[in-house]
Amino acid sequence: MARTIRAVGQRPPRALRAANLVAGCVRRVRPSFGRLDVDDLCERATVAAGLDDFGSDEFREPLSVLVGSLESDAQLTPAGRLFARGALEHALENRLRLQADWKANPEILDVRIAAPTYVIGLPRTGTTLLQNLLALDPGHRNLLGWEAATPSPPPTAATYASDPRIAAAARTTRLLDYLAPEARRLHPVGPTMPTECVTLFVNSCASLETTTINQVWGYLDWCLGADYRPHYDYYHRQLQLLQWRNDRGRWLLKSPAHLFWVDRLIETFPDARIVQTHRDPVEAVLSYCSLAAVLHRIGSDHVDHARLGAVWPAVWAEGLERSARARDTGALRVFDCHYSALVADPVATVEAISRFFDDECSPTFVSAMRDWLRAHPQHAGGVHTYEASDFGIDLATEHDRFAAYRERFDVAAERGGAR
Numbered sequence: 001m002a003r004t005i006r007a008v009g010q011r012p013p014r015a016l017r018a019a020n021l022v023a024g025c026v027r028r029v030r031p032s033f034g035r036l037d038v039d040d041l042c043e044r045a046t047v048a049a050g051l052d053d054f055g056s057d058e059f060r061e062p063l064s065v066l067v068g069s070l071e072s073d074a075q076l077t078p079a080g081r082l083f084a085r086g087a088l089e090h091a092l093e094n095r096l097r098l099q100a101d102w103k104a105n106p107e108i109l110d111v112r113i114a115a116p117t118y119v120i121g122l123p124r125t126g127t128t129l130l131q132n133l134l135a136l137d138p139g140h141r142n143l144l145g146w147e148a149a150t151p152s153p154p155p156t157a158a159t160y161a162s163d164p165r166i167a168a169a170a171r172t173t174r175l176l177d178y179l180a181p182e183a184r185r186l187h188p189v190g191p192t193m194p195t196e197c198v199t200l201f202v203n204s205c206a207s208l209e210t211t212t213i214n215q216v217w218g219y220l221d222w223c224l225g226a227d228y229r230p231h232y233d234y235y236h237r238q239l240q241l242l243q244w245r246n247d248r249g250r251w252l253l254k255s256p257a258h259l260f261w262v263d264r265l266i267e268t269f270p271d272a273r274i275v276q277t278h279r280d281p282v283e284a285v286l287s288y289c290s291l292a293a294v295l296h297r298i299g300s301d302h303v304d305h306a307r308l309g310a311v312w313p314a315v316w317a318e319g320l321e322r323s324a325r326a327r328d329t330g331a332l333r334v335f336d337c338h339y340s341a342l343v344a345d346p347v348a349t350v351e352a353i354s355r356f357f358d359d360e361c362s363p364t365f366v367s368a369m370r371d372w373l374r375a376h377p378q379h380a381g382g383v384h385t386y387e388a389s390d391f392g393i394d395l396a397t398e399h400d401r402f403a404a405y406r407e408r409f410d411v412a413a414e415r416g417g418a419r
Helices: 014-029 038-049 060-072 078-104 106-110 127-134 145-149 164-179 181-186 197-204 209-213 217-225 229-244 256-268 281-299 305-328 339-344 346-356 363-375 395-401 403-409
Strands: 004-006 117-121 140-142 250-254 273-278 333-338 383-385
Touching (some): 014 078, 038 078, 060 078, 078 106, 078 197, 078 281, 117 127, 117 256, 127 250, 127 273, 127 339, 127 346, 145 164, 145 197, 181 281, 197 256, 209 217, 217 305, 256 305, 281 395, 333 346, 339 346, 346 363, 395 403
Parallel strands (some): 004 383, 117 273
């Protein structure tokens, strides 16, 4: 019988409780331990990297908002504070090293990112399954976990499989698995696995990934109201750097966060090919809230489940509305992929996507997909269970909220609602 994975009502793992105890003792002796301060973070990053040029200033406002939100909203434990500070320092070190790369090698910014394929859609709608299958296409070049975490120095083709950053990313993955074992079963990550490109936005301090990891409501509001043009430009430059000495074919990239800024995505990559996944949004949002609760628990002992249920349905509804408006301009080339069809016959779904974009779906590619599916059966990590009541969500209200989307894309309700 498959193991049940449930976010609500679970105690933090023993290792995490021990880490909080130790960090709390140190913080009582040294109150500055784990301090979150913009100037201090920047100074520590410059010392660690041995560099002092952060490049353009688009990161400073969101960094300030994020630090403030971590202090006022996130209810961080002592260990959570250290995790947050470490992540911010790492992002700032990435900025310093990226800027040094671009200054030393200006030809990087001449690299053309041609016709990238993007998988977008609400979280928990099969985007990861689809990404993993499309990643097996020999014509695709994937963004792997280790290079998204630390893109500088530019990877090279000769050392791509042996880069020392792989081992460093593996250590981080093992720590995450230790602190939040449910997270890996719900959303597997790893240094050599395809990952979400939203991670690259962390380096301009404008990533929705951060809002999934921590309860940073003020920062979430900033993200939704910000002009993301400079952040997509910075993201584009990072892809150029990653491709510069390691051109492995057309990029395959994935993140639900692109729903909010499809207009900026197409402005940056006019020839992008988009696959949008569709599932009952009520079910998707419930599943997302459960995943976020698991991740929030790493850094906080006070996860606000009711606020998750109050905020995220409206936020993801806005993402769907923004993407619909971008689609209505006619500037996008989109394949609509229904979750039910993907789960029922993943290989046939990918074959249909290949035909839509005039790509070859070779017997070798099909065989690789079948092998991958046999090695990764659905629910292998456990059955993810959650209820609307876990997050104070009223199903009737949410079915009404998403009615127009469901009608437009012919998406059936999965829980507590008529079609």
